[in-house]
C-alpha cells in the first residue's frame with residue numbers, strides 16, 4: 001500500500017482555505033480533513049467534531065498535557081491544535097489528509113518532521129494566498145463572521161502570514177475556488193506518485 005500524503009495548508013484568514021478544502025472533500029472520498037481542536041466559539045452553522053472539536057481552555061490544556069496534539073498555537077487570540085490521531089493514523093492507512101493550520105503550526109510540524117521520518121516523508125506544505133490584500137479584506141468582511149476588532153486582528157496577522165510563503169513547497173493563489181481546487185488536486189496527485197511514496201508493483205523492474 002502506498003503511503004498517504006499529509007497536505008499542510010496555511011495562508012491568511014479569508015484566503016479561502018476552507019472553501020477549497022470543502023470542494024475537494026466533496027469530490028474525493030479517499031481524502032480526509034484533519035478536524036482541529038479549538039477554544040474559539042462555534043460560528044453559526046459550524047458543527048462540533050465536523051468543523052472543529054470545540055473545547056474549553058481547560059479541555060484544550062488537558063489535550064496538550066496528554067500529548068494528543070501534533071502541534072498547537074495561539075491564533076487570533078484562541079488556541080488551535082492538530083490531533084495526532086487525525087493525521088498519523090490516516091497517513092499510515094495510505095490515506096491523504098488536508099490539514100488547515102496557521103504558519104506557526106506549519107513551523108511546528110516541520111520541527112516534528114526532524115525526529116519523525118514517517119511524518120517527514122508524508123508531509124507536503126502548500127501556501128494559500130488571496131489575489132491581493134484588498135481582496136482578502138473584502139472576503140473576510142463578506143464572510144460576516146468577524147466583528148471590527150477580530151477582523152482587524154486577522155488582517156494585521158495576515159501581513160506576517162503573507163511573508164511566510166517562501167517556507168512552503170507550493171503556492172496556490174485563490175482567484176477562483178474551483179480553479180484553486182484543481183491546482184490543489186494536481187499537487188496532491190503529483191505528490192502521491194512521487195517515487196519516494198510509490199509502492200513497487202510485483203516483479204518490478206520486470207527484467
Ligand SMILES: Nc1ncnc2c1ncn2[C@@H]1O[C@H](COP(=O)(O)OP(=O)(O)OP(=O)(O)O)[C@@H](O)[C@H]1O
Nearest residue numbers: 012013014015016017018019139143174175176177
Ligand atoms: N476565490 C474566491 N473568490 C471570492 N470569494 C471567495 C473565494 N474563495 C473563498 N471566498 C469566500 O471568502 C470567504 C473566506 O473564505 P474561507 O472561509 O474559505 O477562508 P479561510 O482561508 O478558510 O479562512 P480562515 O483561515 O479564517 O478559516 C468566504 O466567505 C468564502 O466564501
Ligand SMILES: Nc1nc2c(ncn2[C@@H]2O[C@H](COP(=O)(O)O)[C@@H](O)[C@H]2O)c(=O)[nH]1
Nearest residue numbers: 013036072073075080081082100101102105
Ligand atoms: N496552528 C493551528 N492553526 C489552525 C488549526 N486549525 C485552524 N487553524 C488556523 O486558525 C486560523 C483561524 O481559523 P478560523 O476557523 O477561526 O477562521 C486559520 O488560519 C487556520 O488555518 C490548528 O489545528 N493549528
